[in-house]
Amino acid sequence: MKFVSFSAVSMILAAAAVTLPATGASAADRDKKFFESVEGNWAGPGEIVAGKYKGTKFNCTFAGKTPGNKPGMVLDGSCRVGVFTQKMTASIEHKAGRYQGTFLDGAEGKGLDIISGNVVESGQKVVLAINRKQLNGIMQARLASDNTMNVTISVRVEKQLVPVIGVSLKRLDTTAVGSID
Template sequence: MTALRLASSVLAATAATVIGLAAPAMASEKDRKFFSSVEGSWSGPGEIVAGKYKGTKFVCNFTGATPGEKVGMSLDGGCRVGLFTQKMQASVEHQGRAGYRGSFMDGSDGTGLDVVGGKVDGSKVTLTLNRNQLNGAMLARLPDENTMTVTVSVLVDEQMVPVIGMNLKRVDRGAVGSVANR
């Protein structure tokens, strides 16, 4: 498995993340506000920080959008290692009592991951990831309106181990939303 394929398998939701999060029954206005703040163009470096491909660096470019009237987001773009680029696509939506659901690439039925839960808390979202026996989480944090940090972790021996880190900067003309009013 190439480093880029490993990165794409774990970057689910880069778009966006802890295992066993309880999904809220109703999405709040704060959730909607968080996801709208992800709209726009993002770019930045990342690195695989654990495992066989530890130390592999890559650069990602994403465009974030919200799904109309629903609460959630989609990210579309790709990550590059050297001359090779891997297309990335992720989406997550609030689905009533089922909470947050979505997929990265083609979900666990293909070569990607499923988003099986999630929670928005102020300026961050934590999404629960699953693929067969692989369980993990993606944490996306917006420390300010033009910066997004993403950490993807996997569950190993009942402990969450970070495997991918990314630092993205907004590259469009400005923030679409804001998480300043938490």
């Protein structure tokens, strides 16, 4: 298996606090609620569970907000492994009839692209397709409650998706921004 550097892994982790909505009128309402429910400050531990850096533990902090009245997310934060810290920035928006996003400077630079995604399970979970050159995979984020989000990042190795990163984030804000029905 070929895995990426810490900075690329940390860019994938930025996806933990970012979501993409599905299409359709009722889906748009549901997805807007989901975006609003993940606004705010989040932090928590994670671990690389496969590959060369298996067993590496890290901590991340994120601040997310929706860009005005439209669906999307703007993210700022960082992930830390030991004494090393990687700044995290991300932006997701509706463009040309679909949702697109970048982490850091996108796949053309040293970052990642979000190429598609959907909110599923009655608005409780998002599944995003991520891409960086030869790295293809998915990120799944599930709201276990208003204040807990569990994230799994998997990469495609040959024809199989292999989980490589797990993160459990807790809301740092005193109250949840929104609630999912």
